[in-house]
Amino acid sequence: MFNDKETFKQVFREDLIGKLGKPLEEASNADVYNILGNMIRENAGRHWADTNQKYKADKDKQVYYFSMEFLIGRLLGNNLLNMGVLEVVREGLADLGFSLADIEEEEADAGLGNGGLGRLAACFLDSLASLQYAGHGCGIRYKYGLFEQKIVDGYQVELPDYWLQKDNVWEVRREDKQVEVRFWGHVETRAENGELVFEHKDYEAVRAVPYDIPIIGADRRHVNTLRNWSAESITQSTRTFGTFAGTDYHKFLEYKRSVESISEFLYPDDSEYEGKLLRLKQQYFLCSAGLQSILRTFGKLGLPYESLPDKVALHINDTHPTLVIPELMRILMDEHGMGWNKAWDITTRMVSYTNHTILSEALERWPLQMVRELMPRIFLIIEEINARFCGELMSRYPGDQPRIEQMAIIHDDQVRMAHLAIVASHSVNGVAALHTEILQKREMRLFNEMYPHRFNNKTNGITHRRWLMHANPELAGLINDSIGTRWIHHPQEMIGLIKYCEDASFQEQVAAIKRRNKLRLAEYISSKHGVQVDPDSIFDVQVKRLHAYKRQLLNILHILHLYNQIKDNPSMDMVPRTFIFGAKAAPSYHLAKRIIKLINTVADVVNNDPDVKGKIRIFFLENYSVSLAEKIIPAADVSEQISTASKEASGTGNMKFMMNGALTLGTMDGANVEMHEMVGDNNMFLFGLRAEQVLDYYQYGGYHARDIYAGDSRVREVLDQLVNPGPICCHSQEFDTIFQTLLDNNDEFFVLKDFASYVETHVEIDRAYRNQKEWLKKSIINIGHSGKFSSDNTISRYASEIWKIHPIRL
Known part of the structure; x- marks a missing residue:
């Protein structure tokens, strides 16, 4: 197709005139996207036909x-990356007066x-x-x-x-x-x-x-x-x-x-x-x-x-x-x-x-x-x-x-x-070791007894090409410079980064890349919300589907508690936090939609209170999507993976954040368990009930949410703020559903049970972030271990153990 930017520019100009009848000076970003996309697809079309012919012949x-x-x-950026021409096109478009980032925004x-x-x-x-x-x-x-x-x-x-x-x-x-x-x-x-x-x-x-x-x-x-x-x-x-x-x-x-x-x-x-x-x-x-x-x-x-x-x-x-x-x-x-x-x-x-x-x-x-x-x-x-x-x-x-x-x-x-x-x-697989164990021993136990060789585990994975190489090219470039490029095709070789975890120069480069990513996200948030974001604050992120078991509610209740502490002591010593949410609730999921309203209500109160003095900022980024995730994930410091233990089958967001150097705040649920096995207690922040405890409560009872409400003044204060007149509850009964879910319905997902542990772990995060050398060490250890969660590894196991297929050389 083209191997250098001069050839690219020539081919691009010819296509622009030949297909749209426009000179370069009159081309819009949409024109550039359509011409570039068609160039890539037409070139891929030849390989597409060759691939299908090979399958048929063999x-x-x-x-x-x-x-x-x-x-x-x-698909534009990902396809340019996989075709090996991403930088050629980026530089060629820049010479022609266009930004590839702007062109990518033209694609839905x-x-x-x-x-x-x-x-x-x-x-x-x-x-x-x-x-x-x-x-x-x-x-x-x-x-x-x-x-x-x-x-x-x-x-x-x-x-x-x-x-x-x-x-x-x-x-x-x-x-x-x-x-x-x-x-x-x-x-x-x-x-x-x-x-x-x-x-x-x-x-x-x-x-x-x-x-x-x-x-x-x-x-x-x-x-x-x-x-x-x-x-x-x-x-x-x-x-x-x-x-x-x-x-x-x-x-x-x-x-x-x-x-x-x-x-x-x-x-x-x-x-x-x-x-x-x-x-x-x-x-x-x-x-x-x-x-x-x-x-x-x-x-x-x-x-x-x-x-x-x-x-x-x-x-x-x-x-x-x-x-x-x-x-x-x-x-x-x-x-x-x-x-x-x-x-x-x-x-x-x-x-x-x-x-x-x-x-x-x-x-x-x-x-x-x-x-x-x-x-x-x-x-x-x-x-x-x-x-x-x-x-x-x-x-x-x-x-x-x-x-x-x-x-x-x-x-x-x-x-x-x-x-x-x-x-x-002939094969039934779960998507994380814990999930598969729960299927075999509890949920599908009778089937597992009948078909003992049918069940197996295949822990989920993510493509490191999109979620690291494309979403965070500076970090990918640093990895190339440090351990070579074999990791691109053998992602588990990212483990070679561990030897740099205490290297001051490497830490400084990782920190600089993270800060530039935070600045880019801060600019995006500012453009959407009209509010300045402190890039030196901790970017604490929870982005995923809105569901009660994923416990966005626990997150916002803790933020409300933090706000209450600041109101009581406006000069309290804390590292500034920027809390970022992104989630869609199913249109008919009433509780989830009320939680979104609560997040935005608390954000409105906190972000406009002069007593807070920038210690906390809260942003709910609307219309969460893949392209928005690519902006958010490389900028995150803390990855909130706080589902009720036993409920999240695996998670893949946890892997994306880990691969981009965020530290996980999570329960021992889904693939968090396997992440913990790799990096240990020192390199992630764990809290809350374990899966076996949750399942025992479901089976035998013994949990009473109202006991926690009565015994923990922090819980009582934040819950009362949901239903008593004040800055949070401006309209009668607005958050009654949430209050009733937690108390009248006995808190199905143990939000209140895990609240104290969650609060304590956030204090630990504040303390850990102050020691940037140690924080960066933890971050690099996470990046180094994340190659195990590449979907290349997952698919290799599906291919050899379930589908019985092999690579086909073209």
Whole structure:
């Protein structure tokens, strides 16, 4: 493409004139982004075609990663990095009068995901391509992302996230690859040659059209595919009202709207029946379209379908794509004439499943009647899987009806998707050592007893290319200068930084990089809030989805306590703190939205109180996203990972902060446990209950939140401020829900139980930060150990231990 900036500038000018008919002097930032993006995609297209041709010619095994979310973020900078031309383009654009940072701002954050689950999927795709594995993503091309968050008078307001408003230069519409997905109708059976034949009739057909995005690996030549499906109407349907013409025109409009809604919104509100139905339609749409496409590609190899497990691996990211299982059974039996046993053997050898949670509300259950009506053939297959599985249970555990009811796939008129995923997969993995242990010993204990070799752990990871090399290029450059560049391809070699942890010169360089990152974030905050931020303060950051178990509430209650201390003693000695929050709450999650309001209310009071004198600043940064995370994480001093122990499956934000030199303030939860095993007590700040204590309280009781309220004056003071008239409670009953959750509902997530320990640990952080030499030593130790959490390491384990795939050299 171009190997130096002069060649780049020449090619860029020619493209600008040839494609837009504009001289350089008239080009806008949007023009530059579109030309540059198309240049990169067209060049990648050649490698994309070569990669696919290699896969086809060699007939190597390929993995397809099904996920309802791929939070890929902006791709321009990441693609320039992986193609090895980032600095050439940065310098070339500067010569032409443009800033690459400004050009990157022209790209919308792809609205294809929500939080950790979707970002993990995106990191995995990057690692699959960079490690030269044949691995692709299967997702939905949502017209609107989760939502655009605005903060108005302290409240979250949701606006449509129309991320496709601007052209997406990275995607290619593949009209020729479209498939048909069928809903509703009924199934008729008949006997043919002594075999039962199932025919789906009077169905409503939906056209699934794929949009492909190239996933460029770090070697620039290896390009995999993220295939996102768009739901589109067709002009004819076999549903009972037949063709749409004349008097049926209004029915067609109704059908068209129904169809297009399938790929319109990421996570529609499922608090009502219609929302639940739409979510289920989305899940089957993804699974059916993706599988039809995969099997069509396999069919071109000219191999018998019995060899499918040797050539195709299907991975389901949490329970959302579990319908891959009955849909694969349907295709193998109804379209390829296989018997049940052979189809089941093939399916269970192909499918693997990652569990991401132990939260009961996240373990999906679908109303049986809804499944029966929306997907009549799929319902019959799930029903048969359940019948055979329950028969096996009765044979193995005769008379143990409670066990059978606990493990059944269908129970109490609901389909339990996690149970279906476990029964029909050859591998079930958790995403951190503690999470997997809880699954095996508690939440999925009965399944683990039945399938002792099926469960395994694969601790999550993050791509160090985006979260260090792209987000924090100065730090990456310092690492290159210190230990060489092998760590880029072998991230665990970052451990070589440990020898510099007490080197004064290295510490000074790390400190200078951190301060420049803090200055950049301070400028961003100032532009958004109109308030100056002290770059010499501790940047204490909690950015993640807003959920009660993640305990943003604990954080803000502590800040309120800190404020109370300052009001009592305005001259108190403390290192200034800048507390930074970023989070979206689900639109129907009332408690979470009240917590956002509380954070903003406390911020408004604290930030405008002259008694505080800059000791505390609080900022809630609206519309948290991948691109905003790339600004925040390199600037953080303290990483708040304070979920209730046992509730956070893994976390990946904790890894990103660690990799950028922030010190973790956290519970022994998720991957925090493994971080602690690596860096020890001296290099992170731990507090609170342990997982076994939390689980024991849930099982045996014994916790009484009101006892803490009565016995700890600090707790009583901050909680009373939520409900008694004053600067925090300006409006009657505004924060009653929070107060009641903690006291009347007995504090489900142990916010009050861990409060004292959390306060004490913050005092320890204040003390530790004053000794900058020791703080920087801790920071460097964390950076050095963080290479273990590269998603390259995680994917290598998935590849060798679950998918049985190997790198393919181009």
